[in-house]
Amino acid sequence: MAKKKKNVSNNSSRRTNRNDQLNLEEVYRQLRTNIEFSQMDSELRVLNVLSTHPNEGKSSVASNLAKIFADKYEKVLLIDCDLRTPSLHKMLRTSNGEGLTNLLTHYRQDDPLLEQDEIQELELDDQSSLFFLSAGSRVPNPTEIISSRRFASLINSARSQFDQVIIDCPPAFAVSDAVPISNLSDGTLFVLSAKETDKNDAREAVDDLKRNGANLIGTVMTKVPGFMSRHYYGYGYGDRNER
Structure with a gap:
């Protein structure tokens, strides 16, 4: 069964920065609404989040967006597909001992994912819960794993077994993994940093x-x-034609 953890958020930080936290949650609620209404004729059950380069905030966006979806839906799965430099387990303060790479060694099509030991159930501060699949053990061939039929089968099973799936994708300029993950996803969110992103690199990606x-x-x-100047961190949302 999925392993259960508790309190992945930092309670003391939440108390000292309550207004900032509420503002951030409201931004993500609006982002969730925009996503839900962005394509009325197609279901965006699997979303992947990526950026041009590392350190532009994609993992923070993926984790915060997953938490906001978990506030509304019962079964939300967050997957760390950045197999080279995984970071979500650190943000969520949980283990990366076994995760995606380990699950794929024994996964078979349509296996009940909630029964897999590699998937953790994390309890959030608001009493909702989030299911999390970390990157797992390091492997010598991340691109082959992401491009494999077994990985595609797992994502398709997750689409049918969860209300929402959020995938933290490797940066587009770092490796080629972003393309097969994006092709398996129903929609892609592209993260831009107001501080670091080069507009020409972003346009090319x-x-x-x-x-x-x-x-x-x-x-x-x-x-x-x-925006939230104490942390110098904020978010905006643009339509799919915006660059």
Whole structure:
């Protein structure tokens, strides 16, 4: 069965920065609403989140968005597919002892994912829960794993077994893993940092994703000056034609 943890959020930080936390939660609720209404004729059950380069905020966006979806839906799965430099387990203060790479060694099509030991159930501060699949043991061939039929089968099973699936994807310029993950997803969110992102690199990455069939549904801006200035961190949402 899925392993259960408790209190993945930092309670003391929440008390000292309550207003900032409430503002951030409201931004993500609005982002969730935008996603839900962005394509009325198609279901966006599996979303992947990526950026151009590392350290632009994609993992923070993925984890916070997953928590907000978990506030509304019973079964939300967050997957760390950044097999080279996983970070979600640190953000969530949980283990990366066994995760995606370990699950794929024995996974069979349509296996009940909630019965897999590699999937952890994390209890959030608001008493909702989030299911989490960490990256798992390091492997020598991450791209082959992400491009495998077994990985595709797992994502398709997750689509049918969970209300929402959020995938933290490797940066587009770092490796080629972003393309197969985006092709398996129903929609892609592209993260831009107001501080670090080079607009030409971002444009090239977006064009490459579109050429390869990704459904780019929107952009998320991080580290926006003046928004929640104490942390120098904020978000914006743009439509899928925005660059």
